[in-house]
Amino acid sequence: MAVTRTPLIAGNWKMNLDHLQTVALVQKLHWTLRDAGHESDSVEVAVFPPFTDLRTAQTLIDADKIPFALGAQDISTHDSGAYTGEVSGTFLAKLDCRYVIIGHSERREYHAETDEVVAAKVQAAVKHGLVPVVCVGETAEDLEKFGASAVPAGQLEIALAGLPADADVVVAYEPVWAIGSGQAATPAQAQEVCAKLREVVARVVGEEAGVRTRVLYGGSVKSANIASFMREPDVDGALVGGASLVADEFAAIIRYQKHVGV
Numbered sequence: 001m002a003v004t005r006t007p008l009i010a011g012n013w014k015m016n017l018d019h020l021q022t023v024a025l026v027q028k029l030h031w032t033l034r035d036a037g038h039e040s041d042s043v044e045v046a047v048f049p050p051f052t053d054l055r056t057a058q059t060l061i062d063a064d065k066i067p068f069a070l071g072a073q074d075i076s077t078h079d080s081g082a083y084t085g086e087v088s089g090t091f092l093a094k095l096d097c098r099y100v101i102i103g104h105s106e107r108r109e110y111h112a113e114t115d116e117v118v119a120a121k122v123q124a125a126v127k128h129g130l131v132p133v134v135c136v137g138e139t140a141e142d143l144e145k146f147g148a149s150a151v152p153a154g155q156l157e158i159a160l161a162g163l164p165a166d167a168d169v170v171v172a173y174e175p176v177w178a179i180g181s182g183q184a185a186t187p188a189q190a191q192e193v194c195a196k197l198r199e200v201v202a203r204v205v206g207e208e209a210g211v212r213t214r215v216l217y218g219g220s221v222k223s224a225n226i227a228s229f230m231r232e233p234d235v236d237g238a239l240v241g242g243a244s245l246v247a248d249e250f251a252a253i254i255r256y257q258k259h260v261g262v
């Protein structure tokens, strides 16, 4: 089954930048890519600002016809009701969000999100027509005890259970020890785990989904290492944290196809 997977470079801003700073970053990123002659069809770009910035980003992207997809950093398992502080997929869809990050290790760690909560959020996203970016990854301790792929594969199996065969999902392999540490996984490790995660998608969702689903690597990605990950056959893009907050650096990551040796 031959399928071309459009690479996806996604910027997770985490709890950084207010709505005014959002305008500045989105515009600067857009102008930098445009001035560099970047062909927007070659790589999909998505930005994931905080909830309070989404409306601003949506308006700007729409008004200036900026070729970036918009995503949220979390979603409620509920549609509406007495859930103070939660944000429904209905609202995200109304803001033209295409993606939503689910199961980021920071939510698993600081908000006690279990695999079951992650699975419920994946269902909520799909129900509202959003594409879940399902984050999985092992801690340093897991790596030592179980190797690299066992924990992320187990997390993904639970997250995807019950999805229809035509579900549109993105998987992000993010070793917890690599996030924000400056110490990325090796391209070989990323490839090994991403290939295993693709097998999980094929087994749980369906063979065709395994072929078309994009599997990203995340964890200390920067312009100096992105090309080495993107050379791997099962790595279809990157989820980028810190480096996505700097327009020139994120633009250089997006333009990895122009790096020497790619």
Ligand code: PEP
Residues within 6 Å of the ligand: 012, 174, 178, 179, 180, 181, 182, 218, 219, 220, 221, 239, 240, 241, 242, 243
């Ligand atoms: C992340 O938090 O998703 C991430 C990959 O962060 P960083 O790129 O800063 O390691």
